[in-house]
Amino acid sequence: MSDQVNLTIDGVELSVPNGTLVVDAAKMIENPIPVFCYHPKMAPVGMCRMCLVEIGLPVRDRNSGEPVLNDDGTPQVSFRGLQTACTVQVSEGMVVRTTTEVVTKAREDVIEFLLTSHPLDCPICDKGGECPLQNLTMEHGKGTSRMDYSLKMKLDKHVPLGELIYLDRERCIQCGRCVRFQEEIVDDPVIRFHNRGRSLEIVTMSDPGFDSYWSGNTTDICPVGALTTADFRFGARPWELTPVATLSPHCPSGANMTFSTRREAKSGGRSVIKRIMPRQNEPVNEIWISDRDRFVHHFADAPDRLKKPLMRKNGQLVEVEWGEALDAVAGKLQQSGTAVAGLSGDRVSNEDMFLFQKLFRQGLKSHNIDLANRRLAGGDVVAKVGISQGSNLLNLGQGDAIVVIASDLHEEVPVWWLRVKQAAQRGAELVILNLRPTRLDECSRNVIHYQPGQAIATLRQLVNDAKVAAADADNSPIKAAADVIMQANNVVAFYGAEGLTYAETDAVARLLANLLLIKNEEAYAGRPNNGLIPVWPHNNTQGAWDMGIHPALEPGYKPAAKPGMRANEVYAAAQTGALKALFLLAADPIGDGLMAGRGQLDFLVVQELFLTETAAQADVVLPAQSWAEREGTFTSGERRVQRYYPAIQPVGEARPDWQILAQIGERVGLEKPAFAASLVFRDLAKAVPQYKGMDYRALARVEKQWPDVGGDDLYYGGNAYENRVGLGMQWPAAAESGAVDHFEVADVDSELPGKVVVVRTAALFTPGTLINHTELLQARMAQPTLIIQAADAAKLQLAQGEKVMVEVAGRGVETAVRLSEDTPEGVALLRGVPYQAGLTELKVMG
Amino acid sequence: MLLQEKYPEEIKGILARFPHKKSAVLPLMHLAQEAYGFTSREAMQEVAQILDLDPTHVLSLAGFYTLYYEEPVGKFVLEVCNDLACALRGADEFVQMASRKLDIPVDGTTNDGLFTLKTVMCLAACDRAPMLQCNLKFEEHLDEAKFDALISRLRAEAAAEKAEPSIVEQISAFAK
Amino acid sequence: MHKLEVYRANGGYEALQKVLNEYQPGEVIDIVKASGLRGRGGAGFPTGLKWSFIPKAPGEKYIVVNSDESEMGTFKDRELLEKNPHQVIEGAMIAAYAIGAKQIYNYMRGEFMGIGQHFEEALKACYDAGILGDNIFGTDFSCRMYGYYGAGAYICGEETALLSSLQGDLGQPWSKPPFPAIEGLYKKPTVVNNTETLANVPPIITNGADWYKSIGTAQSPGPKIVCLSGHVNNPGNYEVEMGMTFHELVYGENYGGGIRGGKKFKALLPSGGSGPVVKEDALKAPITYEGLTPYGSTVGSASVVVMDETTDMVWAALKMVHFFKHESCGKCTPCREGTFWMERLLHRIYEGHGTEQDLEVLQSVATQIKGKTLCALGEFAVNPVLSTIRHFFDEYKAKVQGGQKKVAAKTAVPTPTD
Numbered sequence A: 001m002s003d004q005v006n007l008t009i010d011g012v013e014l015s016v017p018n019g020t021l022v023v024d025a026a027k028m029i030e031n032p033i034p035v036f037c038y039h040p041k042m043a044p045v046g047m048c049r050m051c052l053v054e055i056g057l058p059v060r061d062r063n064s065g066e067p068v069l070n071d072d073g074t075p076q077v078s079f080r081g082l083q084t085a086c087t088v089q090v091s092e093g094m095v096v097r098t099t100t101e102v103v104t105k106a107r108e109d110v111i112e113f114l115l116t117s118h119p120l121d122c123p124i125c126d127k128g129g130e131c132p133l134q135n136l137t138m139e140h141g142k143g144t145s146r147m148d149y150s151l152k153m154k155l156d157k158h159v160p161l162g163e164l165i166y167l168d169r170e171r172c173i174q175c176g177r178c179v180r181f182q183e184e185i186v187d188d189p190v191i192r193f194h195n196r197g198r199s200l201e202i203v204t205m206s207d208p209g210f211d212s213y214w215s216g217n218t219t220d221i222c223p224v225g226a227l228t229t230a231d232f233r234f235g236a237r238p239w240e241l242t243p244v245a246t247l248s249p250h251c252p253s254g255a256n257m258t259f260s261t262r263r264e265a266k267s268g269g270r271s272v273i274k275r276i277m278p279r280q281n282e283p284v285n286e287i288w289i290s291d292r293d294r295f296v297h298h299f300a301d302a303p304d305r306l307k308k309p310l311m312r313k314n315g316q317l318v319e320v321e322w323g324e325a326l327d328a329v330a331g332k333l334q335q336s337g338t339a340v341a342g343l344s345g346d347r348v349s350n351e352d353m354f355l356f357q358k359l360f361r362q363g364l365k366s367h368n369i370d371l372a373n374r375r376l377a378g379g380d381v382v383a384k385v386g387i388s389q390g391s392n393l394l395n396l397g398q399g400d401a402i403v404v405i406a407s408d409l410h411e412e413v414p415v416w417w418l419r420v421k422q423a424a425q426r427g428a429e430l431v432i433l434n435l436r437p438t439r440l441d442e443c444s445r446n447v448i449h450y451q452p453g454q455a456i457a458t459l460r461q462l463v464n465d466a467k468v469a470a471a472d473a474d475n476s477p478i479k480a481a482a483d484v485i486m487q488a489n490n491v492v493a494f495y496g497a498e499g500l501t502y503a504e505t506d507a508v509a510r511l512l513a514n515l516l517l518i519k520n521e522e523a524y525a526g527r528p529n530n531g532l533i534p535v536w537p538h539n540n541t542q543g544a545w546d547m548g549i550h551p552a553l554e555p556g557y558k559p560a561a562k563p564g565m566r567a568n569e570v571y572a573a574a575q576t577g578a579l580k581a582l583f584l585l586a587a588d589p590i591g592d593g594l595m596a597g598r599g600q601l602d603f604l605v606v607q608e609l610f611l612t613e614t615a616a617q618a619d620v621v622l623p624a625q626s627w628a629e630r631e632g633t634f635t636s637g638e639r640r641v642q643r644y645y646p647a648i649q650p651v652g653e654a655r656p657d658w659q660i661l662a663q664i665g666e667r668v669g670l671e672k673p674a675f676a677a678s679l680v681f682r683d684l685a686k687a688v689p690q691y692k693g694m695d696y697r698a699l700a701r702v703e704k705q706w707p708d709v710g711g712d713d714l715y716y717g718g719n720a721y722e723n724r725v726g727l728g729m730q731w732p733a734a735a736e737s738g739a740v741d742h743f744e745v746a747d748v749d750s751e752l753p754g755k756v757v758v759v760r761t762a763a764l765f766t767p768g769t770l771i772n773h774t775e776l777l778q779a780r781m782a783q784p785t786l787i788i789q790a791a792d793a794a795k796l797q798l799a800q801g802e803k804v805m806v807e808v809a810g811r812g813v814e815t816a817v818r819l820s821e822d823t824p825e826g827v828a829l830l831r832g833v834p835y836q837a838g839l840t841e842l843k844v845m846g
Numbered sequence B: 001m002l003l004q005e006k007y008p009e010e011i012k013g014i015l016a017r018f019p020h021k022k023s024a025v026l027p028l029m030h031l032a033q034e035a036y037g038f039t040s041r042e043a044m045q046e047v048a049q050i051l052d053l054d055p056t057h058v059l060s061l062a063g064f065y066t067l068y069y070e071e072p073v074g075k076f077v078l079e080v081c082n083d084l085a086c087a088l089r090g091a092d093e094f095v096q097m098a099s100r101k102l103d104i105p106v107d108g109t110t111n112d113g114l115f116t117l118k119t120v121m122c123l124a125a126c127d128r129a130p131m132l133q134c135n136l137k138f139e140e141h142l143d144e145a146k147f148d149a150l151i152s153r154l155r156a157e158a159a160a161e162k163a164e165p166s167i168v169e170q171i172s173a174f175a176k
Numbered sequence C: 001m002h003k004l005e006v007y008r009a010n011g012g013y014e015a016l017q018k019v020l021n022e023y024q025p026g027e028v029i030d031i032v033k034a035s036g037l038r039g040r041g042g043a044g045f046p047t048g049l050k051w052s053f054i055p056k057a058p059g060e061k062y063i064v065v066n067s068d069e070s071e072m073g074t075f076k077d078r079e080l081l082e083k084n085p086h087q088v089i090e091g092a093m094i095a096a097y098a099i100g101a102k103q104i105y106n107y108m109r110g111e112f113m114g115i116g117q118h119f120e121e122a123l124k125a126c127y128d129a130g131i132l133g134d135n136i137f138g139t140d141f142s143c144r145m146y147g148y149y150g151a152g153a154y155i156c157g158e159e160t161a162l163l164s165s166l167q168g169d170l171g172q173p174w175s176k177p178p179f180p181a182i183e184g185l186y187k188k189p190t191v192v193n194n195t196e197t198l199a200n201v202p203p204i205i206t207n208g209a210d211w212y213k214s215i216g217t218a219q220s221p222g223p224k225i226v227c228l229s230g231h232v233n234n235p236g237n238y239e240v241e242m243g244m245t246f247h248e249l250v251y252g253e254n255y256g257g258g259i260r261g262g263k264k265f266k267a268l269l270p271s272g273g274s275g276p277v278v279k280e281d282a283l284k285a286p287i288t289y290e291g292l293t294p295y296g297s298t299v300g301s302a303s304v305v306v307m308d309e310t311t312d313m314v315w316a317a318l319k320m321v322h323f324f325k326h327e328s329c330g331k332c333t334p335c336r337e338g339t340f341w342m343e344r345l346l347h348r349i350y351e352g353h354g355t356e357q358d359l360e361v362l363q364s365v366a367t368q369i370k371g372k373t374l375c376a377l378g379e380f381a382v383n384p385v386l387s388t389i390r391h392f393f394d395e396y397k398a399k400v401q402g403g404q405k406k407v408a409a410k411t412a413v414p415t416p417t418d
């Protein structure tokens, strides 16, 4: 059978891939067939009946199988009643009619039916203005309803499905999109239909209600205003909202999102963020975002944002003018000679990071530049064998393999978890190496739980096994996994840092790189849909590597002539007095337990959004703009450089990080500051060879995406999904343009620090500087928990639910004990606490 | 854990009948209703746990199917068919009579917790109307006198605490 | 007959033995095809043809017996299961052999649990006697059969809803394709047959297709169990030869014995609530799949409900529409909303508060449901409305004009509930 099928829709001939649904074929020629239950991301169910059309098939002779012709030589076509375009696949010679009287009447009829129980409360509905039901009623409805108001059903209007999502029972049209999304897409079937017939109703029995990291997405795909977020309900009318493109401020997937903003009198005419919705970027996050990304924006407008520069005078931090603060910072840094260091957080933009390292390297002649909290190594390895340009995890399926090691993607990067899980559902083989079970295990036939301390040894074994020929049936699980990988057409490998030290993650990255390079000439590395993906802890850790936020690597991975101090050396030097001045950009090492205090530092400057624990001890605090107030670029773990845009006016006198850094730079003798982020980007693209060819205009390029779910559409009636301002650009890994040598892997000895070792595990909602400002999420925040086997707990005399103080990063944290047989022997998992590297001894304090 | 304590053998037997255990959800819900008296939250949670289902799935089924009672019911649930075929033979009047005799409205439960009266759609016994099912047992060719006799018998049974296995239990026992 | 010894003494399981020993699966299908047996579940689909759609390739396949029997006025499968369960089991096993299935489920409505005891005992006796299990009658045919009980939902009689329910999902139908023959239970090829259909199979094997065809009419061969209820003297199940007239059924000595209390005949529902009502003229029609076509109705599963002159037809329509509204699964819009709307309108008309416009809207809503629903339940729901309006328009007219009081003072009518 050929791959293409020819058919006619309303007289237009077209050729589409075999297996295409009629509804999609019509969309391709921009003759959309109205739908409610159909959503191109989910299997069709044909329940709303909105898409009824006439479908005719060519008549074939019973004996010869040849098409029967009319007198005029055209093929005879037989039509059989109305059929749902969303469930019927195209076939050769099919004739579809969507404009006949019968079809027009059917659409009117179905709309009339839907409206019999729908309240006509559009003027006060959150969906009004971007509502498919409203749009399709205007287009296809009769304009009147014969259903008496007195015969209508009156139902509950504000039913909380949980504290995040509300249901308006009257508005629900029982399309099932929300239920199917939860079951089919994200595999959290925590909402369902209850009752039957006209009494069908969405319910949940989970605790907390609607317990899923993805719940907000149902409000986007709901074709009416039945589901709304607690955040946005009655917040604004969609037509008053201005869409502004943005990116996740947390997540290394680079999830594309849209702010919906509105100018408000009560905010003095300022634009206010009313909500965040996904923005379509098929290779990145399709149209899905996690609830963390959706609800996190409240920090931008938080009342405790820093609004003016602060300087310590007589022991007190007092507000000062920018000039005074900048002069002081520049003067103090210069006075400190080379005993200065700059540590950055990994959430700021490429432009910020580029100017930060430039200030130190060129302005202050210091290589003491690092990330304040460096958890995961291998950026240099990724530069060589990272996932190739043109890759899309959506392309992985049957015949491909995905490796995940030392990471719980569901908690760390939910978008990647989703895409990996879906690849597995399409037939991709997953090879999971972790020291404990994670949610991906259920999608994998190759799960290896290594002993604590055995990650490297296990991976080394896997790589060695992969080098030898496929074994027969009774091989070890590791050999079996190695065979799966070596037999795959494409291999993508994710690596994280759970339970590993920085040095260990470096070894992991290198071993995985070698795995991707085994097949020499046809190595996986360098081909589209192949390569390494680091599970970075933040949205722009990748950018930090690219920009040279590293004591030994300058922008573009150029080795530094004389490497500077690493972050932990900086913290130590601050205590001894070897370091005089420290500049912290978007980092809170004291709050995170990385730095004991300001120690012997002469001068501490912190550039931040909030008065963090560290900022409170600083000499100068510089108020920075949040990502919502300014523009910039982040680079995702798939090395996709993407832009984000300003949505609201600056808070107080806060300035963009890059601007502050440029103004300090000018004061220490660097050139006059650029006046726009785009110009900083132009400079950095010159300094970073990998970013060659990129500029703000190129990053803003878009092309038509499929499925077409964007603006004024059948699937969503608003303007948030549509990606109008850029799909971003991936930079090429070295392997794409030439051979890459195998990597040397240093021996790292992993000794167990105690009988019961602590492994810090990630939770999506772990308290942090940004997320703590979203009131709505506080009930879902991961509480400090110590998860341990019953047997180990007994030895330690710990009981279920008991509260114990445990040492985390040098401080005591009160945790609740939870018994779980999923935890391996000799391991205590710590959830909901700040990051802590490697394995540590379990120390229960008093 | 009431369900697993009461019917361990039945559960095992039921599970053995299907290649996918989700299929066991209706039989287990019948049993759970037996154990808990109605499909209470705990009952649904227990079924979900046995079958590795999300509890909301069980809740969804409890709402869809009319034989699961989401609210507590009397010891004896009297479900009178008053669908058209039975109504042609006096079922509606029979319901009124029953309601009057038990002194409860349709869907009500007697104060002593013994009887719940419901009306239901056709039970496939139209030739024996008026009829009802009492805890799934068909009582056919009824009239006022037979209804009175039935009620007295059930009252006596309840007083004697005679615990004959229920129909659900008897059917489930075949899976042992 | 529900005891295995009795059934065997009467030649029971000989057909199965014959099939296992003498016929290839394909031959069994050919015999059933040749017999002209048509499905007794309502649609009258040729049974042999249905079996032949099952792919020949090896792999799991299923036979599912449809004993959901929830159509108003239908009570034949119930009696079969109670009185003659072995014939159903034997028929199902022959079907399993014919299509290559090793697993049979009998889906009974939950309310049949009491009745199901007989069926379960029959199954147990078969397992004990080696008639079910491995290597049946020493052949390499192995087969298991289990009873399954629904929980109160008419829609689960629709085959795809039944399969969804049996899989542990909501009992809602799915949009075909995929057809059960290709992707049925657990996405495996599946035949769903009515209980009575399968009970017809053993005698066909024993006596041959020609014998079967000699009963009934050319297009509707064989015997048929007719469920007779309503205002007749002798309600009950009657096995009749297809082709007998409805008149004979209602008035015949050996059948209905005439209208109760000597009242006059008014109307008859030939297939429970789901088929259009017919008037006296249709009594001369034969009981066949085609016999009622000229009268705009169908025999369906032959659940004949007779109504005498005292019956208020608006009331009857309301009862039936209430049924469909109550049983609509809610999956598709026209059925979910349309049955609800029709019931509300009908109720208002019945109560005497309706207007001419209500009547018009009622008729148009019914018409507007037609041809648009996901499964046939929605189509069924329209029939009581349109057929009563067609035949008894005067009664509606009288009600909306507020002239005539209710024809028969009926009480405890269903009230629309939310």
Ligand SMILES: Cc1cc2nc3c(=O)[nH]c(=O)nc-3n(C[C@H](O)[C@H](O)[C@H](O)COP(=O)(O)O)c2cc1C
Binding pocket: C038, C039, C040, C041, C042, C043, C044, C045, C047, C050, C066, C067, C068, C069, C070, C071, C154, C155, C156, C157, C158, C159, C160, C192, C193, C194, C195, C197, C198, C375, C376, C377
């Ligand atoms: C709403 C609805 C209810 C049905 N109920 C039953 C039923 O109770 N019993 C039955 O055998 N078939 C019922 N059917 C028909 C079945 O879908 C199916 O056609 C039948 O089981 C096939 O068996 P047969 O070919 O042996 O008749 C129903 C169909 C619909 C649409």
Ligand code: SF4
Binding pocket: A171, A172, A173, A174, A175, A176, A177, A178, A179, A202, A218, A221, A222, A223, A224, A226, A227
């Ligand atoms: S809540 Fe919205 S998405 Fe869910 S079924 Fe109702 S209309 Fe559809």
Ligand code: FES
Binding pocket: A034, A035, A036, A037, A038, A045, A046, A047, A048, A049, A050, A051, A052, A084, A085, A086, A087
């Ligand atoms: S039935 Fe096709 S879109 Fe709903």
